[in-house]
Amino acid sequence: MAAEKRVAIVGAGVAGLTSIKSCLEEGLEPFCFERHDKLGGVWYYTNELRQGQGSAVYDSVVTNTSKEFMSFSDFPFPKEYPPFIGHRLVLRHIRNYAEHFDLEKHIRFNTNVLDVQRNNDGKYWKLQIKDKDDQFSTEEFDYVMICTSTLNMANTPKYPGLDNFVGTKLHANEYREASIFKRKKIIVVGGSATGGEIAAELARNGAEVYLSMRHGTWIVPRISPDGRPLDSVVFTRHLLRWPTRQTASLESLCKGRMNDHQTYGLQAKERYPAWKRLMICDDMHDRLAQGQIKPMVDIKEFLKNDVIFKDGTTLENVDGVIFATGYGFNVPIIDDSWLYDESGKAEVYKYVFPLRLDHPERLALISICTPFGSHWPVAELQARLASQVFTGNIVLPEKAIMKMDIDQKIKFEKNKQYQVPGPPLGEEIAEMIGVRPSFWRLLLSDPKLAMAYEYGPMVPYWYRLQGRGAWPGARDRILNAEENTRFILKGYPSCEEEIN
Numbered sequence: 001m002a003a004e005k006r007v008a009i010v011g012a013g014v015a016g017l018t019s020i021k022s023c024l025e026e027g028l029e030p031f032c033f034e035r036h037d038k039l040g041g042v043w044y045y046t047n048e049l050r051q052g053q054g055s056a057v058y059d060s061v062v063t064n065t066s067k068e069f070m071s072f073s074d075f076p077f078p079k080e081y082p083p084f085i086g087h088r089l090v091l092r093h094i095r096n097y098a099e100h101f102d103l104e105k106h107i108r109f110n111t112n113v114l115d116v117q118r119n120n121d122g123k124y125w126k127l128q129i130k131d132k133d134d135q136f137s138t139e140e141f142d143y144v145m146i147c148t149s150t151l152n153m154a155n156t157p158k159y160p161g162l163d164n165f166v167g168t169k170l171h172a173n174e175y176r177e178a179s180i181f182k183r184k185k186i187i188v189v190g191g192s193a194t195g196g197e198i199a200a201e202l203a204r205n206g207a208e209v210y211l212s213m214r215h216g217t218w219i220v221p222r223i224s225p226d227g228r229p230l231d232s233v234v235f236t237r238h239l240l241r242w243p244t245r246q247t248a249s250l251e252s253l254c255k256g257r258m259n260d261h262q263t264y265g266l267q268a269k270e271r272y273p274a275w276k277r278l279m280i281c282d283d284m285h286d287r288l289a290q291g292q293i294k295p296m297v298d299i300k301e302f303l304k305n306d307v308i309f310k311d312g313t314t315l316e317n318v319d320g321v322i323f324a325t326g327y328g329f330n331v332p333i334i335d336d337s338w339l340y341d342e343s344g345k346a347e348v349y350k351y352v353f354p355l356r357l358d359h360p361e362r363l364a365l366i367s368i369c370t371p372f373g374s375h376w377p378v379a380e381l382q383a384r385l386a387s388q389v390f391t392g393n394i395v396l397p398e399k400a401i402m403k404m405d406i407d408q409k410i411k412f413e414k415n416k417q418y419q420v421p422g423p424p425l426g427e428e429i430a431e432m433i434g435v436r437p438s439f440w441r442l443l444l445s446d447p448k449l450a451m452a453y454e455y456g457p458m459v460p461y462w463y464r465l466q467g468r469g470a471w472p473g474a475r476d477r478i479l480n481a482e483e484n485t486r487f488i489l490k491g492y493p494s495c496e497e498e499i500n
Ligand SMILES: Cc1cc2nc3c(=O)[nH]c(=O)nc-3n(C[C@H](O)[C@H](O)[C@H](O)COP(=O)(O)OP(=O)(O)OC[C@H]3O[C@@H](n4cnc5c(N)ncnc54)[C@H](O)[C@@H]3O)c2cc1C
Pocket: 010, 011, 012, 013, 014, 015, 016, 033, 034, 035, 036, 039, 040, 041, 042, 043, 055, 056, 057, 058, 061, 062, 063, 064, 065, 070, 111, 112, 113, 114, 147, 148, 149, 151, 194, 333, 366, 367, 373, 374, 375, 376, 379
């Protein structure tokens, strides 16, 4: 019998690309299907939402995780890039990654996967596919990696009267730029980074902006007072071991710029876990202080032209509302019963392997969780894990053991959005793959590196230092991560070619 090698990969965003690469490294045959005409997923910017697209970036978006944290583990962003990067350069880097590792030839563009079915013994997979000529076909594979992102269903809360409100109604994924809102009265709903950034951009561009939040938020800057990116400061292994210190460190970063969140109407109710309510937005303080953004509580109801808030305030003649209210967890191309238990909670080991399948080791969900910290390193580690599970190099534990692990983690429910702590999940997966370094071994062999391991930023290169897939550039990049982050404004690259 021919070796089982055929892997269907659905989606050619970052998760799909790193899945192709991981499969190739393990001697598997990847077949990637992408429903749009280019790779890059969310970072492939178009002026309008593409058909079927979920999350999208707006024109001025800049990453909120720093480039060293967001890097591919063996293909870093060039050091000439700024610490936080606009979407054009992000896409350029993704394309360079695909080109460098020759990944694109494995992708079939304009090809939509409609459905994934098991064959009779539950081991193999049939994908129903609609190709670029609208032809339907069914193809069979030994393994499947679903890299469609779960940020694919825009979530808009249901407010009384919203249907009758005559102003503009947009989800943040439809927002592109601020000029059309000049001199308009706009409510932005949501206390996340996206809500903050859109509100601030509207305010800078002459709109009258109201920011409605259900829970309040903590505003964090991208850069700490000593010039290091926020993630480099709070994501160290030392602080991970001391969650209260980590929270305190984060809180002091929030307060360093604006001690008094309450007066500005922002104070989040929760202190612990502080991660729950965070708005990474450097401009918010100034816009609030200059009265260009007014914080509001949750909306009670919409009238034809007006909006009533839960504290009784009414805003009259509102021109529009932008919902930065996130996305719902949703994997539409597989059967719900593969994911959810009787109470509707998803049972997915390491957020990769659906436990409810007879053979969870044959289907992997890559990057379906939304990690605090960057998505990319988690997606990459998940892809490395899955491809090695497919080849049998790594054997999944007994179902009972996987279930115990799942029970200790946040379980997703359909159509809700959750965040999971990214760096600890990365460490767990790296341990399974055998690429998590040991502090004590490092201390004996390379004390400088050992100190960086404990106190330095948890950048993805740590998982290329040793073991399968080791990359010779890893040590250097780890030790220079901070310097590379600061290496800015020297030959800052033009991104004209990416402007479409
Ligand atoms: C405004 C904004 C800012 C962000 N900033 C950051 C940041 O600073 N740092 C960070 O780490 N992350 C950030 N993200 C998160 C971003 O989603 C991740 O960085 C990452 O790129 C997700 O990659 P992915 O491959 O999982 O999903 P996507 O990029 O969404 O790719 C999924 C791909 O699957 C394809 N697809 C879906 N369904 C099908 C189907 N049925 N058949 C065929 N193809 C299909 C889609 O067309 C798409 O190309 C941001 C997201 C947004 C919206």
